[in-house]
Amino acid sequence: MEQQLSLQAFLDAVEQWLAVCSAEELCAVVRALARVTPATQRQVFLNTMRLMAETTPVVPLAPAPEALLVDIAALADELQAATEAAEGWDEYHEEDSLGPYAEFVAALTALFDRAAAAFAAGNMTLARTAYHNLFVTLTYEDDYGRGVRAEHLQDVAVSDAGARYLRAVYETESLAQRPCGLFAAMLQVCAWLSDVRPMLDDIIQISPRPLPDQEQFFLDWIAFLRTQSETEADTWLREAVRLSQGPAGLETLARTEGVQRPRAYLDWCAALAAEGKQPAVLAAAHEALRTLPRALPMRAAVADYLCTAATHLHDTAALRLGRWEAFIAKPALARLLDVWEVTPAGAERTRQMSQAAQHVQDTLANPPDQVPSVWADAIETPVWPDKSVLAHAYLLAGDWEAAYRLAMPEQVLGWSSSHNTQGLVVSCCLVQMSGVWPGRLPPNLAQLWHWELQNSTGFVSWYSADAGEASLLVRLQHAYTECLPEVSLTRDQQAVFLAWCLDVVRRRVDAIVSNQHRGSYDRAALLLTSCTEVLRLLGKGQEARALLDDIRQQFQRHRAFQAELQTAVQRMGA
Numbered sequence: 001m002e003q004q005l006s007l008q009a010f011l012d013a014v015e016q017w018l019a020v021c022s023a024e025e026l027c028a029v030v031r032a033l034a035r036v037t038p039a040t041q042r043q044v045f046l047n048t049m050r051l052m053a054e055t056t057p058v059v060p061l062a063p064a065p066e067a068l069l070v071d072i073a074a075l076a077d078e079l080q081a082a083t084e085a086a087e088g089w090d091e092y093h094e095e096d097s098l099g100p101y102a103e104f105v106a107a108l109t110a111l112f113d114r115a116a117a118a119f120a121a122g123n124m125t126l127a128r129t130a131y132h133n134l135f136v137t138l139t140y141e142d143d144y145g146r147g148v149r150a151e152h153l154q155d156v157a158v159s160d161a162g163a164r165y166l167r168a169v170y171e172t173e174s175l176a177q178r179p180c181g182l183f184a185a186m187l188q189v190c191a192w193l194s195d196v197r198p199m200l201d202d203i204i205q206i207s208p209r210p211l212p213d214q215e216q217f218f219l220d221w222i223a224f225l226r227t228q229s230e231t232e233a234d235t236w237l238r239e240a241v242r243l244s245q246g247p248a249g250l251e252t253l254a255r256t257e258g259v260q261r262p263r264a265y266l267d268w269c270a271a272l273a274a275e276g277k278q279p280a281v282l283a284a285a286h287e288a289l290r291t292l293p294r295a296l297p298m299r300a301a302v303a304d305y306l307c308t309a310a311t312h313l314h315d316t317a318a319l320r321l322g323r324w325e326a327f328i329a330k331p332a333l334a335r336l337l338d339v340w341e342v343t344p345a346g347a348e349r350t351r352q353m354s355q356a357a358q359h360v361q362d363t364l365a366n367p368p369d370q371v372p373s374v375w376a377d378a379i380e381t382p383v384w385p386d387k388s389v390l391a392h393a394y395l396l397a398g399d400w401e402a403a404y405r406l407a408m409p410e411q412v413l414g415w416s417s418s419h420n421t422q423g424l425v426v427s428c429c430l431v432q433m434s435g436v437w438p439g440r441l442p443p444n445l446a447q448l449w450h451w452e453l454q455n456s457t458g459f460v461s462w463y464s465a466d467a468g469e470a471s472l473l474v475r476l477q478h479a480y481t482e483c484l485p486e487v488s489l490t491r492d493q494q495a496v497f498l499a500w501c502l503d504v505v506r507r508r509v510d511a512i513v514s515n516q517h518r519g520s521y522d523r524a525a526l527l528l529t530s531c532t533e534v535l536r537l538l539g540k541g542q543e544a545r546a547l548l549d550d551i552r553q554q555f556q557r558h559r560a561f562q563a564e565l566q567t568a569v570q571r572m573g574a
Helices: 007-019 023-036 039-055 065-084 099-120 124-137 158-172 178-192 200-205 214-225 231-257 263-274 278-291 299-313 316-329 333-342 347-365 387-396 400-407 422-434 443-456 458-463 472-486 491-514 518-537 541-554 559-571
Strands: none
Touching: 023 039, 065 099, 065 124, 099 124, 099 158, 124 158, 124 178, 158 178, 158 200, 178 214, 178 231, 200 231, 214 231, 231 263, 231 278, 263 278, 263 299, 278 299, 278 316, 299 316, 316 333, 316 347, 333 347, 333 387, 333 472, 347 387, 387 400, 387 422, 387 443, 387 472, 400 422, 400 491, 422 443, 422 472, 422 491, 422 518, 443 472, 443 518, 443 559, 491 518, 491 541, 518 541, 518 559, 541 559
16 A cells, blocks of 8 residues: 655645746646546536635745744744733643643744745755744743643644754754754754654755765764764764664674663664674674673663574574573563573473572662663663562472562552562462362452462553563463472471461451452452362361351441452352
């Protein structure tokens, strides 16, 4: 299917064509369109031509350049005056950042269109000044933080507008001053458009005309960026090396400056992967992992390239190494399962999970100065694992005593948090002691176990729409389906774990019902009946009935809880 042009792209193309089209050529085009118009559409064609002629204002073909700047200045004065006279929020929704300034959107859109026309006509001096002044206008705001922002201009491709501004800066700066001038302007665009990071390739592609002095500029640009300390400078330097020198240039950059610019290794791997050179990707990723500091979170992304290449090349040893290195760099649950899935079952897998548990334990014992935001850069942001990752590592390693010691002091409330491991460990203990494996569990225990596994997956499980992450719960269930039959608890361990689970259920039900946490009554009833199901499977039917009767008697006046409990009891067929 042919890609559909956006309205802005279509209008830009039309303007560029009109800028080089004479009046005679335009008349010839209209006559040609008339000749190919179907007979049934000829009257419509004529009516449209007459209507456009009567209603479209005549714009001078070559307006004075200063007219655009005058109009921008006039609108900026009006907007600034409006922000200074702005009143409160009474007439507007409190989340409406546009507020009383909606009337300026159409005029600003038209001015951005005129700036684009100046750019298309090759008037770079005018385009540079016009775009600069327009972007400054978008920073105006009143005392309540309201104003016209880039996101309000729905019919303006602001990233393209930023690229045109920067191309105009490039073409109007002298060769000697171009790197410094462009760098300052690119930082300014980053400030104006917080969700846009302009790149040199955007500046090249925004115009059909070749970039003037491109070869010399690349040399000057790279040399200049090496002297700058801003994070953006490193990004733009690596891009310039990639554009001008390709993978070979990135290889040299990584090997000479990779410790100072670690993402050069990542760019090198990406460039090789884009060319389908999987053996070279494997070698580059191995070299990067040998060179980069052990604690660098970015090593996980490098290891991912190694794993992809290893999969293509059927290199099992490299795949296992890559999965482990990725987990060490970012000890998240998904990466723990990556390691589990590529490690042979048996003693080797147990040893690997024990090492994983020790790594998570060490990580939790040395928290970062700041816990990173979930929205931060995923490549360079360190992972702060949930305690549930440690619990899973213990359980998958067969060290259930360690998991029990981890969960025992936790609160009986707050099980929905992946930082509280008690619900996870209790449910796993109940499943293991039941002697019935996943797929054949009694209904309440199956639901309890499903919920607690889901809780342990944390933020990703609930909010990610990515298909790979959405399968995290399924992968976790599969790992335990493999793990549980291999677990062997002694009689003393079973007695301790069962007594603990029964104590927890009493305390948790009491905390929920006594404090009237009505939204959790169904979960309290589920936990209680899960324990009852396990007791029955262990041949302790009398204890199961006594547990139910005690709780019923204790909370006989709590009708809502009694109703949830009755529903859960009916599910287990009692």
